[in-house]
Amino acid sequence: MTFTDAPGSERLQKVLAAAGVASRRVSEQLIVACRVSVNGEVVTELGSRVDPAVDKVSVDGTPIQLDVSKRYIMLNKPTGIVSTMADESGRPDLSQFVADFEERLFNVGRLDAETSGLLILTNDGEITQVLSHPSFGVEKTYIATVRGEVLPATLAKLRKGVDLDDGPVVADRARLVGEPSKGRSIVEITLHSGRNRIVRRMMDAVGHPVEELVRRQFGPLHLGTLRQGHSRELSKLELGQVLALASRTTLASRTPPTTGPLSPQD
CATH class of the missing domain: 3.10.290.10 (RNA-binding S4 domain)
Incomplete structure (x- = not known):
């Protein structure tokens, strides 16, 4: 050395x-x-x-993150909250979840107001840029409660690819959780697309509109038992996994993303 x-x-x-x-x-x-x-x-x-x-x-x-001024928070975002720190229309936003932190934190990526689940809040700009930009394609897993009985052929179609107005999209994985009941099915779907409201649009395209959507996993991070509306610091192991993912993703990308506004994600 x-x-x-x-x-x-x-x-x-x-x-x-x-x-x-x-x-x-x-x-x-x-x-x-x-x-x-x-x-x-x-x-x-x-x-x-x-x-x-x-x-x-x-x-x-x-x-290992050597800069001890950096903070990394996992939040289970409730529904009805927009993914911004200050909403111009006065809707409930993420500012209420960062009020107790001295650092100025930002959200990594977005969930639409009707979607709950895992969000990362941090003051690490490099991590935010790498993990939130759609061009890097970080894998995400959702649990969707949808209308109707989802058949194996429908799951296969999701995995093969669905044509949307802005181009085809493929689910990396899709499976039923339990058995359909009372005219509804629960689908676990994993994909790396960062397009706007992508899970909802995919399920609409196969005839099963989403009634409830939760993001359970973002990259290596799992929501676990974290209750809705609550947050916690990432563990050392989780942070190491996030830093490793960011490092691998940056190296794998031929062209760094340009800085710009990000579209809300499902």
């Missing part, structure tokens, strides 16, 4: 401890055990120094 004495550089074990990975003593043990890498290179010497603002540090292959 290349050692640096540049301004802002610190001992690696101190940086790991400050990031909340472990105590400084345990961090030293991780380094000696060859479990820490900097910029893709394994580090074993305790005298190694890094610049938290520049260097990429991983432990056991999981990226």
Whole structure:
């Protein structure tokens, strides 16, 4: 590894401890055990120094966020809330869920007002850009309660592709949850499209309008038992998974997205 004495550089074990990975003593043990890498290179010497603002540090292959000023919040957005921090029409918005944070947080992507479920709130602009822009195609999973009895042939059609006004769209996965009951079916659908109201439009196209829609998963994050209207900080493991996804997605993209307004997503 290349050692640096540049301004802002610190001992690696101190940086790991400050990031909340472990105590400084345990961090030293991780380094000696060859479990820490900097910029893709394994580090074993305790005298190694890094610049938290520049260097990429991983432990056991999981990226570590070294900037402790960054916040990452998972919110289970209720229905009736628009996905903006300030709504010009005076509708209920996300500002009520960030009022207790000193940092200025923003939502990663959007859910329409009628859709509930998983949203990420953060002040990390780079993560927001990568994970929310439709061109990066981050995978999302929804649970849709729809009208009518959804047949296996309909699920197959969703997986094969549905033609919409703005082009065809394919579900990565689609399956029934339980048995249809009282003229309704529950469908779990996973896709990576970020187009506006895409799940609702897909189900309309196959004759099963959505009555209730919840986003249960966004990339590697799962809503779990988080109650509607509640939020929590991402765990270290979840944050590492998000950082790894953002890193892989950026590398896989040939053309970075242009900055611009994002359309609401289902």
